[in-house]
Amino acid sequence: MTAESITSARTDRIPWAAMAGIIATVTVFAVAQGLTYPLLSFILERQGTTSGLIGLSAAMTPLGFILSAPFIPALSQCLGGARLAILCSILAALTLITIAWMQDIWAWMPLRFLLGFFANPLYVISETWLISITPAPRRGRIMGLYSSIVSGGFAIGPLSLGLTGTEGWPPFMIGITAFLLCGLIVLAVAARLPEMPGEGEATSVGGIFVLAPLLLFAVFTAAAFEQILLSLFAVYGAALGSAEGRIASLITCIIAGNAALQILLGRVAERFGSTRMMLFCVLACLAGCLLLPSVFTTWLIWPLVFVWGGVSFGIYTLSLIQLGERFAGQALIAGNAAFALVWGIGGIVGSPATGLAMQLIGHQGLPLSLGLLSCVLAVFLMTRKWRG
Numbered sequence: 001m002t003a004e005s006i007t008s009a010r011t012d013r014i015p016w017a018a019m020a021g022i023i024a025t026v027t028v029f030a031v032a033q034g035l036t037y038p039l040l041s042f043i044l045e046r047q048g049t050t051s052g053l054i055g056l057s058a059a060m061t062p063l064g065f066i067l068s069a070p071f072i073p074a075l076s077q078c079l080g081g082a083r084l085a086i087l088c089s090i091l092a093a094l095t096l097i098t099i100a101w102m103q104d105i106w107a108w109m110p111l112r113f114l115l116g117f118f119a120n121p122l123y124v125i126s127e128t129w130l131i132s133i134t135p136a137p138r139r140g141r142i143m144g145l146y147s148s149i150v151s152g153g154f155a156i157g158p159l160s161l162g163l164t165g166t167e168g169w170p171p172f173m174i175g176i177t178a179f180l181l182c183g184l185i186v187l188a189v190a191a192r193l194p195e196m197p198g199e200g201e202a203t204s205v206g207g208i209f210v211l212a213p214l215l216l217f218a219v220f221t222a223a224a225f226e227q228i229l230l231s232l233f234a235v236y237g238a239a240l241g242s243a244e245g246r247i248a249s250l251i252t253c254i255i256a257g258n259a260a261l262q263i264l265l266g267r268v269a270e271r272f273g274s275t276r277m278m279l280f281c282v283l284a285c286l287a288g289c290l291l292l293p294s295v296f297t298t299w300l301i302w303p304l305v306f307v308w309g310g311v312s313f314g315i316y317t318l319s320l321i322q323l324g325e326r327f328a329g330q331a332l333i334a335g336n337a338a339f340a341l342v343w344g345i346g347g348i349v350g351s352p353a354t355g356l357a358m359q360l361i362g363h364q365g366l367p368l369s370l371g372l373l374s375c376v377l378a379v380f381l382m383t384r385k386w387r388g
């Protein structure tokens with residue numbers, strides 16, 4: 001089933017009120033998510049935890065993404081998207097309160113899993129809402145706008161650590177407040193939000209793996225990049241002698257690149273095609289991996305991580321655009337859930353594997369791991385292009 005067969009009657013009119021509510025909801029959720037990764041990594045690093053264990057701890061959140069994904073289509077149809085989003089916001093806030101209270105890596109393992117389990121439905125629901133109400137001719141710029149604003153939310157999270165520090169309750173209170181605010185926004189705009197799409201033939205999450213394997217591998221790559229950078233960039237920087245403040249600022253710069261470049265990437269994709277733009281982003285990611293070790297201690301690190309962050313997350317933005325081009329109705333919900341599942345796999349595989357690589361060969365295991373992943377996706381994309 002193609003998106004065009006179901007959306008052909010859609011006009012170019014955009015329901016801005018609903019769109020603003022959707023984006024605002026997931027943005028404040030992103031603030032909390034963007035804060036938790038570096039915050040918990042800093043705490044564990046200060047406690048003398050090995051990079052392998054830090055990566056394993058970070059992998060618990062994407063594990064929650066993986067195991068929650070197959071249930072989201074049915075839950076969203078049963079409870080309704082708005083009710084499910086509000087419930088998940090409350091549960092995520094309660095989980096973060098418990099994490100702040102316990103301060104123990106082994107207790108954090110199941111708690112970070114629950115955090116991912118409760119966070120995942122909100123992203124799936126929000127992206128399904130957004131794709132379903134966006135006219136096809138404007139899909140690139142709208143999804144770019146969405147990614148930019150959500151990335152801005154992620155940037156606020158690490159940036160706030162410079163104001164609150166990484167000790168005690170203050171940094172956790174920012175995340176807890178953001179989770180609760182998310183639920184309040186959904187409640188405020190619930191009447192304007194669209195119903196979960198129910199038209200078309202039902203497609204399982206597993207069915208999307210058969211229909212779009214390369215698209216899902218692109219999501220895997222984008223997820224691995226983000227999870228590795230958020231959870232292990234602090235370890236990489238510490239190994240090179242950087243202070244916590246500088247590392248937090250670099251992480252913020254990476255996410256700022258996400259926020260600044262997504263609209264541009266979406267507009268260019270509307271003109272030149274999302275597949276061609278995805279290949280460009282992957283090759284730019286590879287270039288960033290090759291340059292990182294030589295420029296980390298120079299001023300060039302700032303523009304490098306800015307662009308690097310933008311193009312690495314751009315892979316996901318372009319994947320969302322392609323998802324909207326290829327699927328609609330119930331298949332769209334299944335596709336978004338499959339994206340979430342693969343995003344979780346990318347995080348749960350990427351962080352521990354890179355952490356282990358850093359333990360075995362040193363801190364340069366981070367750019368080497370990311371570079372290898374970029375190479376594989378680039379080869380797959382070029383192979384598909386050559387085959388027409």
